[in-house]
Amino acid sequence: MRSRLLAVLAVAVIALGGCSAQEPARPGALAVGLVEPGTLLPADVDDPAGLLVTGALWTPLADYDPVSGRVTPRAAASITSPDRVTWTVKLRAGGRFHDGSPVTAKSYVDTWRTIAGEHWAATPVLTESLRAKDISAPDDATIRITLDRPANQVPAWLSAPGLAPLPASVLASGDWTGFARHPVGNGPFRLDGDWQPGTGGTLRRVPPSAGHPDEVDLRVGDPVEQYDAVRDGDLDLTTSVPGERHDAMHADFTDRHLMWALPRAGYLVFPASATRFADATVRHSLALGADRGALANGPLAHQADPAKALLPPSSAPGERTGTCRPCTFDPAAAQSLLGQARFTGPVPLYSDLGGDGWTRTLASGLARTLGVPVTAKQRPSAGPVDGPSTVELKLVSPSPADVLGELAELAGYSDAGFTGDLAAAEAAATPQEAGQLYRVAENQALRDLPAIPLWTGHGHAVWGPRVHDVRATPFGGVDLAELTG
Template identity: 80%
Template sequence: MRSRLLLLFAVVVTALAGCSAPEPARPGVLTAGLAEPGTLLPADVEDQAGRLVTGALWTPLADYDAATGTLTPRAAESITSEDRMTWTVRLRTGGRFHDGTPVTAKSYVDTWQLIAGRQWAATSVLTKSLRAKEITAPDENTIRIVLDRPSGQVPAWLAAPGLVPLPRSVLASHDWTGFARHPVGNGPFRLDGDWQPGTGGTLRRVAAGRPDEVDLRVGDPVEQYDAVKDGELDLATSVPGERHDAMHADFADRHTTWDLPQAGYLVFPAGATRFADASVRHAFALGADRSALADGPLAHQADPAKALLPPAEAPGARTGTCRPCTFDAAAAKSLLGQAGFTGDVPVYAEPGAGEWTRTLAAGLSGALGVGVTARPQPSGGPADGPSTVELKPGSPSPADVLGELAAAAGYTDPGFTGDLAAAEAAGTPQEAGQLYRVAENQALRDLPAIPLWTGHGHAVWGPRVHDVRTTPFAGLDLARLGS
């Protein structure tokens, strides 16, 4: 009998040893799930996961709220100009990189000079938007920027998360692969060791505060969502489409959604004469079922567009509705018939947009009563039909989106161009915002590009997490999370 009891005890102990109990929570330490970042080189980041990590490792010069035109200095003490031609940035004193070297005005000047000569995500902010004639560092804490025309958008451009400084070591070595594996920033967290692809890494706070450590874990978003629900993970930084409907019931007040600097459009090339009639383009706009895109191939990671400017770039709310953003199949078919438009239409998809382009094309075909098929972008020569375009602007300035759409379509309407110039030269953010809306309205009348969808981010968290704050470019602010 005694030997049987000993055997039973041994079996129970063995079974218990094989069970994995949830890891006990450590005070001041949070666990967060995310997708694999595309890169951790801040000037080339375009994805949400990459911005989450680099937003914790770097402090930008400032934050800029496109809706209100409000500038909040961060690494900068001030960003000022008397004539909107020459701008002065004063840095806060004492800034240091995580390797202990000082952050100076020359750090920014040298970094920007290098970015301008590359083909990185942030390059266009310097070369196409800012277009400075001269950028110098008169002293250790002063950056002087001289433009080629007056512009009030400089604060918005300098708030671009890709324009953060790089340390002298990587500016000299150009070892971008090694630096992306172990980035060295000037932000509230440093990376403890190398980033491990497929696994993640640990962020440790540089100065006192909570959380003092964030354990970032790369994994499947469905599994991460369920792990937060089961108490095995504190935070999931994305919500997959298949969990979207359950999110409100599963997490009540422990979830959030925020606008992303990301939007999808259907762009008509200026040289395609079949679409020269604006009523044809309006018919395509009314025939686009945006909800079918958001609920289908975009998997609840986007909203149907309600304006040409996405919310993350918009200078406040629109005062009127966007008629070309409305799905009205009957009106679309009637308008196309009145224009005498016939024949099949190719819709060209840029790389990565094939799935939602096919859904768009099928919906347009049914609504308009003409054959619309999705095709890959032609390898050479001008396109003979519209193309789907996904924009990921590098700064919160409305000028970036409107300018990029006009360039993609070859749209050169004098009224639109004049409105853009007037908005950029405006004396106040409020005046600029009104003029950007005027330019947007002109483009919505002419429709060189049809707005389709705007991206948004999701997050869910457990009961240990509080004070969750988000911004369009950095996403979740890990430095301000309470635990």
């Protein structure tokens, strides 16, 4: 989302002291390993572990598939609009929070007003993407949204997991810290007791469902130990595979492992202040000189794939084939372009704290490939920079408009054709037409290259033989409600 760049792959992990020493899951329960979530307040979650847990505790209004544009209603019965300006959300009957209170249209309206006033991860979905002139609840089952312009991305934005409703009790108290210790959602599981940092918590299915576990024990621990515990039969499933176990995964779990796209991606962004890099030929040279495989297999520890396009898989409309030209590693072409531009360096690469590891690897690789000085530097706390910056985007909605818009804002990129294509895509009458126009805008940005795509994140899971039906989505991770075993 715009204005929410975070640099990083550093996740604080609290070790269990050996997963193999843990008690096995109780009958009717599954034991699932994860790292410590950053928070369990859904509107502020931006990490895979947090998305996993809140995805079990809440049911979103809808699921949105950016490839097809298909909307699958969940807590909503329908999301419709006659003109793409006024939108009506009809809620399914009987929705309740785990504390027994009803989930009404007012629950959503009051929650969204609170989110809009906070500085949470999901705030830009409302304030920068949706930009509604008015949101109201004419009755308990109806949400009415009036926009300031036609926009077909409303179902994508409303599917953002951070827009989950909060009970009136916490909205009244504002005790977000206390609520994150014991979140109360509207989803298929409730949390039994408080979340215990460093240990985890127990999810209980509401109501029970035949063929599915009634209980899921979430166990916080070290990913290496959890991987070994699943392999040794002491844990049913773990939701991360560390780099040092990545190669072994295919042999240890031949048909019991899964990888899926995460809503995170890394870029090299050229701000308008970096005037020495205004020539697109120089930017294309840097793009072709970037060894993305070295990043994915090195400092990113097999938790990412080399980028194949500007839009990451979690937000890309339509089926994708091949790799974009600026996404390929071609040292000879990179050197040739740099010579044509008569660019001799130096190249400063700026990064935020946390992204300095992969920035240093990128800098040293570019220096070897291009034969010019390339130096990784810490981004100053204020003021413009004179070179490109590495950026990690952590996305909170599947809309391609958010990715393209944020990259343009970070770079100060204002090409008229690109801006017009974005506006036309947002106002398009059908998802198919919108997808084509977002691709046109993406291709324009790839020609001008205000931002170089470098990598896209992916998640992992491995599981034991008694677990079945393991599926995952970018914005929810492993679907705990669908597991059987």
